[in-house]
Amino acid sequence: MNEKKVNPTNENSRRSFIKNSSLAAAGFFIVPRHVLGRGFVAPSDKLLIAGIGAGGKGESDINSFYKSGKAEIAYLVDVDDRRAATTVKRFPKAKYYKDWRVLFEKEAKNFDAVSVSTPDHNHAAPTLAAMQLGKHVYVQKPLTHDIYEARVLTDAARRYKVVTQMGNQGASGDGTRQLKDWYEAGLIGDVHTIYSWTDRPVWPQGLQWPTGKAEVPKELDWDLWLGTAPYKDYVDKLVPFNWRGWWDYGTGALGDMGCHMLEPAFRVLDLKYARDVQASVGSVYVDEFKRGYFPESFPPSSHVTLTFPKTAKTKGDVTVHWMDGGIQPTRPDELGPNEVFGDGGNGTLFIGTKGKMMCGTYGTNPQLLPTTLTKTTQVKQVDKRVPGSAEGHYAQWVEACIAGHGKMEVSSPFEVAGPLTELLLMANLAIRAHDIRKPAENNRFTYPGRGLKLVWDNNQMKVTNFDEVNQWVKREYRQGWSLKA
DSSP states (O other), rough: OOOOOOOOGHHHHHHHHHHTTTTTTGGGOOOGGGGTTTTOOOOSSEEEEEEESSSSHHHHHHHHHHTTEEEEEEEOOSSBBBHHHHHHOOTTSSSSSOOOOOOOHGGGGGSSSSEEOOGGGGGGHHHHHHHHHTOOOOOOSSSSSSHHHHHHHHHHHHTOOOOOEEGGGGGHHHHHHHHHHHTTTTTTOEEEEEEEEEOOOOOOSSOOOOOOOOOTTBOOOOOHHTTTEEEEEEETTTTTTGGBTTTTOOOOHHHHHHHHHHHHHHHHOOOOOEEEEEEEEEOOEEEEEEEEOTTTTTTOEEEEEEOOOOOOOOOOOOEEEETTTTTTOOOOOOOOTTSSSSTTSSSSEEEEOEEEEEOOOGOOEEEEESSSSHOOOOOOOOOOTTTGGGHHHHHHHHHHHHHOSSSSOOSSSSHHHHHHHHHHHHHHHHHHHGOOOOSSSOOOOOTTTTTTTTTETTTTTEESSSSGGEEEEEEOTTTOOOOOO
16 A cells, blocks of 8 residues: 655644544554645545445445445455455455454554444444544444434534545435425425334344353454443344344434435435424233333334424424334325335325425435326426436545545535434434333332423433433443544
8 A cells, every 4th residue: 555645734734633633642644635735646546445344235335435436445344254255355455354443553544534334333433533533434324323422423524524424325316306406496385294114124123132142153253243332142143134123233223214214304404403202112012911021122113203493494393203113104195095105115205385295215216296296397406416326425425535525515424414313313212211111019110201202402412301311312332442532
C-alpha cells in the first residue's frame, strides 16, 4: 500500500488531530484526501476500503463497492472464518484480521474508508473509532443498537468531517424520489398519517434463552463475536442469522426492515425525532392458562404508534404506525380488492388530506391511489435521481469519499440516518416496556409498562414518565469495550 504524505501547510491541523483523538496514544493517523489541499494527486485513484464483516450482507456490500470500479478492498475483518471464506478467496490481496482493533492499530495509515457489517450490537464501536481516525464509513442498517450510540455517531459525523452512509440502499432509489415529487406537487395534500408494515421476523422470536451449552466452532471467535454484549455461553443456531431476535444483539423487525420501510416517510416529510410512542405486542403462550414471559427475546409481532411534531413539510403533527409479524393496516378504499397492497409482505401508506400514495420495500413501485392515477399523472421531476438508483447507493458513497467531505451529496448520511435509527430504537423501548414486570400478591406479577404512552425528552435522551425503560437508551458495554465519544 502507498502511504499518504502530509502537506507541510497542513501540519498544524495534523498535530491538532493527533492531540485530540482518543486513539492518538496508539500512534496511528491518516490524513483524508480532502485535508491535503487542492492540487494534491492521490497515490491511488481508488478508495482503499477495510471491510469489517466479510460474510453475509458484508460480502454483498464489499462486492458492490468493488463493482463501482473505483474501490479496492484492502483489508477484511471477520470473527468467523467460515463466513469470510468466499470473500477472502475473491480478494486474495486483502490482508485478513479477526479483530478490527488490531487492524486499526497496525494498518490505519494504509486505507481510506471502512465498511461495517456486523451484528447490530457491534456497529457503533468500530464506526466511531474509524471516524476518529479520519476514515469515511459505510454502516449497515440499523446504524446502531442503542439510541445513545446513534446520537454519538450523528454528532461524530459532523465533528470529524468524513463521508458517511447507512446501508439502506432504498434511500438512493427512484421510488422515494418519485413519492417526494408527488407530495411536493400537492397531489395528496397534507400528510398526517403513515402506516408501515412488514412480514418480518423470519427468525425465531418470543423465546426463552436456550439452557443447553454447545461447542464453539473452531472457526468462530465467540468472545469477539459477543463484543460489547454481556458474556453468555455459545448456543446453537444463534450465528449467523438468528441473533436478530434477541435484545442483547439485534433490534428485531424494526431494525431489520424499518430503515427500509420508513426512510420514504423521513425523506418526503422531513421527519426528525418523535415526541411520544406507544405499543401493543403479540402474546406467546406456554400453555392454555399461562402467557410466556421471555424478556430476553422480541415478541412475535407488534404495533407501534409514534407522534412526530410538525415539520416544514406538514401543517401539523404526523402519526406514524409500525406493524410487524404479518400485521397490516386496513386496506384503503381506493385500492381494488385484488390489487397488491404495498408489495404484499411489506409496504408504506401515506394518507393526506386530498389523497393517498403507497410503496413497497425500499420505496419501490410507488403508486398513487387509486392506482390508475399513477400512469395518468405527470409532475415535474425535481428531486435529483441517483445514477443506478438503489444499486447506485454504494458507488455514490465511494465517489463521495474520493471527492472528500462536503464535495458530493450522499443519500443516507448519519445526519439523516441517525434520527431515522433513533425512531426505530425508540419504538423498541415501547415494545420492551411490555416485559417489565414487578411482583404482586399471591405469586402474581404486574406489568406497569403496558398500555402507556412513553413521552420522550429529545434533548435529555430519556423517557420522562416511565424511567424503567431508560436503562436501554444507553446500555452498559461488557468490560474491555467502550464507546469513546
